[in-house]
Amino acid sequence: MSTTPGTPVFHTSGLTKTYLQGEVEVHALRGINLDLYSGELVVMLGASGSGKSTLLNILGGLDVPTSGEVTYLDTDLAGASDKELTQYRRDYVGFVFQFYNLIPSLTARENVIAVTEIARNPMTPEAALALVGLDSRADHFPAQLSGGEQQRVAIARAIAKQPNVLLCDEPTGALDSATGVRVLEALEKANRETGTTTVIITHNASIANMADRVITLSDGLISGEHRNATRQAPHTLSW
Numbered sequence: 001m002s003t004t005p006g007t008p009v010f011h012t013s014g015l016t017k018t019y020l021q022g023e024v025e026v027h028a029l030r031g032i033n034l035d036l037y038s039g040e041l042v043v044m045l046g047a048s049g050s051g052k053s054t055l056l057n058i059l060g061g062l063d064v065p066t067s068g069e070v071t072y073l074d075t076d077l078a079g080a081s082d083k084e085l086t087q088y089r090r091d092y093v094g095f096v097f098q099f100y101n102l103i104p105s106l107t108a109r110e111n112v113i114a115v116t117e118i119a120r121n122p123m124t125p126e127a128a129l130a131l132v133g134l135d136s137r138a139d140h141f142p143a144q145l146s147g148g149e150q151q152r153v154a155i156a157r158a159i160a161k162q163p164n165v166l167l168c169d170e171p172t173g174a175l176d177s178a179t180g181v182r183v184l185e186a187l188e189k190a191n192r193e194t195g196t197t198t199v200i201i202t203h204n205a206s207i208a209n210m211a212d213r214v215i216t217l218s219d220g221l222i223s224g225e226h227r228n229a230t231r232q233a234p235h236t237l238s239w
């Protein structure tokens with residue numbers, strides 16, 4: 001299955017990000033021109049330091065660019081205030097990070113509820129946990145779950161508010177291949193069943209075949225882009 005491009009959700013043009021480390025300027029992004037489309041699953045590849053996290057953080061409203069344009073639908077993310085970015089993240093964006101950031105004293109269900117309580121249009125915590133195959137573990141605490149299961153709870157938490165976009169930064173980075181595949185299956189299913197525009201960043205090229213589209217970053221620039229004819233099921237991937 002492969003989606004055809006629909007409406008652009010994100011648009012960037014000439015996007016740059018420069019960090020100052022002491023006296024030294026680090027050019028993390030050096031002119032990114034990119035459109036991301038509604039409902040697509042994009043894998044973003046690139047070596048360590050190529051700018052993947054910086055780009056994802058700007059798309060997710062966690063950081064702002066140094067120059068250039070970045071819009072989410074009609075919202076200008078480059079010129080938004082902190083308050084507007086907070087609202088944007090709360091209403092539209094789900095994040096999944098390499099380390100799961102679950103609250104250890106809360107069960108899986110309660111970790112999801114922490115988000116659904118403040119969301120505008122959430123699914124039930126049970127539905128979110130069922131989507132990642134963990135409905136039977138809802139009353140378990142993070143310490144009673146494996147790394148892969150904890151990451152799936154983190155995915156349930158991210159998708160429970162039904163975000164328009166799901167941004168995943170190395171979601172399998174801390175996991176072995178078999179466990180990572182189950183996490184990718186949960187992300188693929190969430191994308192397919194909820195239509196959330198999904199970006200997965202990784203340095204692991206094996207993951208690219210599950211995407212509608214693959215974008216490669218090198219040294220702060222897009223160095224490659226291709227569309228897969230079909231999306232390969234995550235269970236066929238290994239590394």
Ligand SMILES: Nc1ncnc2c1ncn2[C@@H]1O[C@H](COP(=O)(O)OP(=O)(O)OP(=O)(O)O)[C@@H](O)[C@H]1O
Binds near residue numbers: 019027049054055
């Ligand atoms: N807060 C910061 N302050 C200074 N430099 C930074 C900061 N964040 C990122 N950088 C630098 O910007 C460049 C791009 O970093 P970024 O984390 O976006 O790359 P990445 O492709 O996600 O790498 P990795 O795969 O290792 O996470 C790197 O040279 C990094 O050291």
